[in-house]
Amino acid sequence: MTTSPAGPFTPLAAPLSAPPRRIRVDVWSDVACPWCFIGKRRFAAALARFPHREHVEVVWRSYQLSPETPAGSGRPEVDALAEMKGLDRGQVQQMFAHVTAVAATDGLRYDFDRTLAFNTFDAHRLLHLAAQAGGAPLVEATMEALFTAHFEQGADLGAEGALVALAGRAGFAAHGWDADRVAAALAGDDAADAVRADLAEARALGVTGVPFFVVDRRYAVSGAQPAEVFTQLLDAGWREANPPAAVAGGDVCGPDGC
Known part of the structure; x- marks a missing residue:
């Protein structure tokens, strides 16, 4: 029996009846940040091995390293x-x-x-449009396409029509968003407020560099850490959200007698 500060309670491996409580990981990143792509891969490796991964929600948030970069071709x-x-x-x-x-x-x-x-503001708008159109799977596909195009393929993501074409490759059409619909959304101000809200929240949290990972607004890790560090972050968030139940000890009968 383990004695706790609250009394002679025995922690259980899991609560008796309540389903596990989900945890949420908010990740601030920028498409133009090389460490963000590396951090994304390492976090994905940690999440793939996390035993409670089906109870983890990952939300990608916007950050701009160089907001003063002119719009247009890179x-x-x-x-x-x-x-x-x-x-x-x-x-x-x-x-x-x-x-x-x-x-x-x-x-x-x-x-x-x-x-x-290139100026990444519209790329972040596209990620928010992906969330609207297809949820987390489309955001994931779009982010991978953006990072790959920028860092591995040398694509000019600031050129006119580049983000529309990328949206097509990422799978927007399967969710009812053809090229014309994506182009119209990007030509207007769609999702701009969502990007600005992410940027404002990053400032409020004191984020000065990315990638920046936050679990349930309780634990944070900055940088492209090794996968093992992300595992520790997930474990800490999970234990906070799902503490073991406790049962008071006393005289009992068991298989060996009373």
């Missing part, structure tokens, strides 16, 4: 980052070489020779 990422950070091209290329090597260990094939910097 320009070489190395030039944009060198200008923003005040570095020479050689220093930026060294940074890219490092993150490329790390990404490769997680099965990603970054190509910064082709990567183009």
